[in-house]
Amino acid sequence: MSDDFDLNDPNNVEGMKHVRGLLDYIGEDVNREGLQETPARVLAAMHEHFSGYKEDPRDHLEKTFEEVEGYDEVVLVSDIDVHSHCEHHMVPFVGKAHVAYIPRGRVVGLSKLARVVDGYAKRLQVQEKLTMQIANAIEEVLDPKGVAVIIQCQHFCMCHRGIHKPNSWTTTSKLTGAFMNNPSSRLELFQLIGMNKTTG
Ligand SMILES: Nc1nc2c(ncn2[C@@H]2O[C@H](COP(=O)(O)OP(=O)(O)OP(=O)(O)O)[C@@H](O)[C@H]2O)c(=O)[nH]1
Numbered sequence: 001m002s003d004d005f006d007l008n009d010p011n012n013v014e015g016m017k018h019v020r021g022l023l024d025y026i027g028e029d030v031n032r033e034g035l036q037e038t039p040a041r042v043l044a045a046m047h048e049h050f051s052g053y054k055e056d057p058r059d060h061l062e063k064t065f066e067e068v069e070g071y072d073e074v075v076l077v078s079d080i081d082v083h084s085h086c087e088h089h090m091v092p093f094v095g096k097a098h099v100a101y102i103p104r105g106r107v108v109g110l111s112k113l114a115r116v117v118d119g120y121a122k123r124l125q126v127q128e129k130l131t132m133q134i135a136n137a138i139e140e141v142l143d144p145k146g147v148a149v150i151i152q153c154q155h156f157c158m159c160h161r162g163i164h165k166p167n168s169w170t171t172t173s174k175l176t177g178a179f180m181n182n183p184s185s186r187l188e189l190f191q192l193i194g195m196n197k198t199t200g
């Protein structure tokens with residue numbers, strides 16, 4: 001159990017009651033030994049999974065660096081692990097995000113792009129909205145010459161329940177500025193990502 005989880009906090013007391021209700025709902029004996037700490041563990045896990053509500057991910061992009069000798073080519077951070085939860089079923093969707101931008105005079109710390117992804121992913125989401133929120137944040141704060149966000153995920157609600165298609169992947173993308181308007185920038189992006197995609 002994480003040290004900062006307070007069993008006596010009224011919010012947590014109430015939350016644990018709800019988890020016990022769900023355990024009862026699925027037919028469990030809520031009093032058996034193995035489940036004694038489960039309600040608290042579930043809440044602590046939810047704090048982690050949904051920590052994004054406590055932040056404005058755009059804040060991560062405020063600090064920038066200008067001493068980059070005028071670098072104005074593609075900056076791509078690829079294969080950023082995504083772990084989010086769909087808002088329809090509250091089950092995970094997991095995969096990768098590729099985030100790129102073309103700077104206009106200043107660059108941002110590379111880790112901050114992954115922090116923006118996490119800040120929005122750690123909420124209840126739909127993949128399309130997650131894609132747009134990341135792209136909009138970079139667009140608004142950095143005002144770059146172009147932004148590209150491509151997300152590829154497996155949705156547990158589609159893979160492990162319902163239609164049961166465990167091999168299905170969902171790809172979403174948002175391209176702006178040069179990535180949208182300039183075919184050679186787009187081609188370069190896809191080559192850098194290794195997707196070899198040549199959408200025209
Ligand atoms: N567009 C979009 N749909 C999603 C996402 N995550 C889950 N879904 C879909 O949300 C839909 C919810 O459909 P409903 O018919 O209301 O719910 P359901 O009866 O549980 O649907 P099934 O999954 O088909 O059994 C499903 O088709 C899911 O595949 C997402 O990120 N984007």
Ligand SMILES: [Zn+2]
Pocket residue numbers: 086087088089090091155157158
């Ligand atoms: Zn779902």
